[in-house]
Every structure is written in structure tokens, then in C-alpha cells.
Amino acid sequence: MPSLIDFPLEETFAERMPGFYAACPPASVPEPSLLQFNYALADELGFETEPADSNTLAAILSGNELPESINPIAQAYAGHQFGGFVPQLGDGRAHLLGEVVDLNGQRRDIALKGSGRTPFSRGGDGKAAVGPVLREYIIGEAMHALGIPTTRALAAVATGETVMREGQLPGAVLTRVAASHIRVGTFEFFAARRRFDEVRQLADYVIDRHYPEHADEEDRYLSLFKAVIERQASLLSKWMLAGFIHGVMNTDNMTISGETIDYGPCAFMESYHPLTVFSSIDHGGRYAYRNQPIMAQWNLTRFAESLLPIIDDEPDLLVEKATEILNGFMPQFDKFWLTGVRAKLGLQDTEGDDEADRALAEEWLELLEQNDVDWTLAWRYLAAAVEENLEPLQSLFRSNEVLTPWLEKWNSRLCNPTAATATSMRNVNPIYIPRNHLVEDALTAASDDGDLNLFEKLLSVIEHPFDERPELEEYAKPAPSQFTACYKTFCGT
Ligand code: AMP
Ligand code: MG
Numbered sequence: 001m002p003s004l005i006d007f008p009l010e011e012t013f014a015e016r017m018p019g020f021y022a023a024c025p026p027a028s029v030p031e032p033s034l035l036q037f038n039y040a041l042a043d044e045l046g047f048e049t050e051p052a053d054s055n056t057l058a059a060i061l062s063g064n065e066l067p068e069s070i071n072p073i074a075q076a077y078a079g080h081q082f083g084g085f086v087p088q089l090g091d092g093r094a095h096l097l098g099e100v101v102d103l104n105g106q107r108r109d110i111a112l113k114g115s116g117r118t119p120f121s122r123g124g125d126g127k128a129a130v131g132p133v134l135r136e137y138i139i140g141e142a143m144h145a146l147g148i149p150t151t152r153a154l155a156a157v158a159t160g161e162t163v164m165r166e167g168q169l170p171g172a173v174l175t176r177v178a179a180s181h182i183r184v185g186t187f188e189f190f191a192a193r194r195r196f197d198e199v200r201q202l203a204d205y206v207i208d209r210h211y212p213e214h215a216d217e218e219d220r221y222l223s224l225f226k227a228v229i230e231r232q233a234s235l236l237s238k239w240m241l242a243g244f245i246h247g248v249m250n251t252d253n254m255t256i257s258g259e260t261i262d263y264g265p266c267a268f269m270e271s272y273h274p275l276t277v278f279s280s281i282d283h284g285g286r287y288a289y290r291n292q293p294i295m296a297q298w299n300l301t302r303f304a305e306s307l308l309p310i311i312d313d314e315p316d317l318l319v320e321k322a323t324e325i326l327n328g329f330m331p332q333f334d335k336f337w338l339t340g341v342r343a344k345l346g347l348q349d350t351e352g353d354d355e356a357d358r359a360l361a362e363e364w365l366e367l368l369e370q371n372d373v374d375w376t377l378a379w380r381y382l383a384a385a386v387e388e389n390l391e392p393l394q395s396l397f398r399s400n401e402v403l404t405p406w407l408e409k410w411n412s413r414l415c416n417p418t419a420a421t422a423t424s425m426r427n428v429n430p431i432y433i434p435r436n437h438l439v440e441d442a443l444t445a446a447s448d449d450g451d452l453n454l455f456e457k458l459l460s461v462i463e464h465p466f467d468e469r470p471e472l473e474e475y476a477k478p479a480p481s482q483f484t485a486c487y488k489t490f491c492g493t
Helices: 014-015 040-045 054-061 128-144 184-192 196-210 220-242 289-310 313-328 329-345 352-370 375-386 404-414 419-426 436-449 453-460 470-476 483-487
Strands: 020-025 033-037 073-075 078-079 084-088 095-101 109-115 153-162 168-179
Touching: 014 073, 014 196, 033 054, 033 184, 033 453, 040 153, 040 436, 054 153, 073 128, 078 184, 095 313, 128 153, 128 168, 128 436, 128 453, 153 453, 184 220, 184 289, 196 220, 196 289, 220 289, 220 313, 220 329, 289 313, 289 329, 313 329, 329 352, 329 375, 329 419, 375 419, 436 453, 453 470
Parallel strands: none
Antiparallel strands: 020 073, 033 153, 073 095, 078 084, 095 109, 109 168, 153 168
């Protein structure tokens, strides 16, 4: 295995896509020190970390001592932010170092975030603070452990310098691993400038890299569009089932690969309310929990607009075809969601009546909403109910009566649940999510006192979200309701 000290990276994006980025080195930082390193991910990527000690890893992954063979770049992209088009965004504080083909044969980007100014920085300082870097680290790892496609964190390195935000904060650099960093906004950047040859070149690159099964099709760009729609529909169903709220679903934060990216003002929902918003900048609730699938489809409409000019077809017919594909988003989302919800309800039988099962699920959601019930625990405790232990579930409700009629319907639909039913439910309904109050405590200790203990403990909990461990009872509990009532998340840029 190659050593991380040599850091041998490929650069197909840089080689094939001149004009899509600016070459620029990361800033050097005064005193890099390793906050966290993801050894399991390093293994998966095929990197040997021995004999590098933590200082060496910090020097490399802060950007201070990159091997000469690496040619860092900042990628260009545009984006619709809260509905308004911004023609130039781009990596203002990130550097793509290159790519590695992992042990499963998947090509993955390795990038630094918070690594200094680039030609896309606009007024920003190009830096990131310890808190947001560790938030991205832990939420990304939680999502991965929950089986949700996501970018991952390879490392977090403190820089030894302060960044100016709401006050002076310690700075850090995140090493991010992604299927790629190509976004809807990458297409928009070139489409908005009417540089359609580049849109085509980007689409070709994306097909080769993410959707090679469509390479030989006659309508390859329409197929690409359809495939991206499907991956996003699947992704959104997973977010919704996990109670995840991204918070800033701008088109520059939506990948073409179908991975979740850019954990800023994101959070997991506690008690179930469809209009939940945590982000301090999302005043209108554009990206509220319930709106996420709609907003994903809105973003994909922007993707379609960027792609249509490169498709050779009769204009009216083309619009008709694209509209049909776009309109397929919601039915696909619904289908993925129903499959997921059946698994969460322990309904093994996929031959069941779709409408009846959907109604059963929706009635359950209504119950949760009306009774302020914790999303994660309600699902988790259904497995105990299958084992005829109703007490944990009932403890979440104000009275048992409200629950009984629904439980009866659910039981009759379950027919003869077995021990295996409860086990399979526990494999899809986590007991541990990164609870917002615990995330905040961990980030505060790390940022204010340089104390990573809480962070590491929380990480070890969320890495195994489905395995209940009795000694971790506190990690399963919702935040105190006063905490959630005024909980706000910030971009931290
Ligand atoms: P984000 O909110 O992280 O998705 O970023 C939106 C845009 O703002 C991207 O173009 C970022 O590169 C840019 N940006 C965010 N924070 C900074 C920063 N501290 N310095 C420079 N650019 C930034
Ligand atoms: Mg972003």
C-alpha cells in the first residue's frame, strides 16, 4: 500500500478539465496539530499511515507539507442560493488535492477545506474554524454509519492560528473525501456563461466517472439527467427517513454523484415537526424538513436547464422529455420512501398494498407530530413493541389511548412478526444519532479548551448507530426541550 507520506494522487479532473479550475496552493499555517484522523477511511482508500506520526500527518493534511507531486486546484462553480442565482462561487476556501482509487475501485476526491484563499474567495478569508470542521466530520461520519451516501472526513487538523468570526476562534482544516466535488452549480457556472462546449465536456466527464453504464447510450445526456434524478430521489428518501435536515440545499451544495455534501447549518430533527428549521439563515423555511424533496427537485430543474442546451433534439420535444424525467422525481422519491418506511415499520412484505401502507405510515407520523414525539426513539421503540414490550414506546406519548388504535392497525398488518422482525427493524432504526446538544457540547469543548474527549466519545457512539449499548443511555436521549426550542445552527463560514 502506498504511504500517506508520499500521498500518490491521480488528477483526472485537472488533466481533462483545464478551464474548470484555478491552480493555487493552500496557505501555510503556523502550527498544525492533528485533531482527529480517520484510520478506517485511510485503510479503505488504500493508504498506509505508518510510519507517519501525528505531526507528519498534520503537516501534510494542513497543506503545509504536501508532496511536490500534488498540484492543488480550486474548482469553479456557480449556484442558486436560497433561490437567487450567484454566477460565481467556486472553492473559496478549499483545495482539491487529487483523486485516489480506493480498495473497492471507486475513484474519490481528496480535498482540503479551510485551507486558505483562492481566486474564488471573494471577500472571505479562506479559513474554517475548529467547531464547523468537527461538525462536518462528525455529521458526515454519522450519515455514513446510517447508510446515507455522503462525503467523508479523513482528518481534522488544527492550524494554530485564530480566525475572526463572531469572535476569535481557533482555525482548522478538514480533509474531505468525496465521490467527486462536481455540483449542480458546476454545470450552472458554464451554462450561465453560454460555454456549452464546456457543459458537454463536464457532462462527459461526469458520465465516465459516475454513470459509466450510460456512456454508450444514444441519449446519454438525458440518461445522465435521469440517473442523477434517481440518485437524488434515493438520497432524499434517506434523509427524510433519518430525520436529517441539511439546512442549506443550494444548488452549489448538491452533488452530481448523489452524495450529501457541505454540512453547515444541518441537524437531526428531535421531536417530529414537518416544518422544523434549525438554520439561522433560513428565514422563510425554504429548506425546512418537509420541503427538502421539493427543493431537491427545484435544484434538479436548474440542472436540467444547464444540460438542455447540449442536447441535440427538437426544442419542444426536448422540453417535453426533460419535463417528464423531472416529473419522475417525486414518484421515485415516494417509492424509495415507501420501501424505507416499510422496513422501519417492520413490514417485510413488499407485496403489501402501497396505499394502505402509506396511509398506515402517515397516520403514525401524524401521531408523532401531535404528541411531540422524538423521531428517532419512536421508530426505535417500535421493535420492542413487536416483542410485546410496549412500555418504551408508550413512555414517549402523553397517554396510551392515543397510541392504541394505531398499534392495533399496525399489528394486524404485521401478521405474525418474529424475533427476526424486531432485529431487522433495529437494523434500520438507529438508537443513536448525533444529538444536537451533545454535538454542541463536543464542539465547544474542542474549540474552547482543545479537549477532544467528548468529540471522540460521541464519534465512537455514532459510528455504530444501530447497536444499543446499555452504558450509553445518555447518548440516546433527546436534548432537553428548552435546548431544542432555541437551537439554531450557523454556517460557520
Ligand atoms: P458554503 O456556505 O460553505 O457552501 O459556501 C458558499 C460559498 O462561499 C462557496 O463558494 C465557498 O467557497 C464560499 N466561502 C464560504 N466560506 C468562505 C471563507 N471563509 N472564505 C472564502 N470563501 C468562503
Ligand atoms: Mg458549499
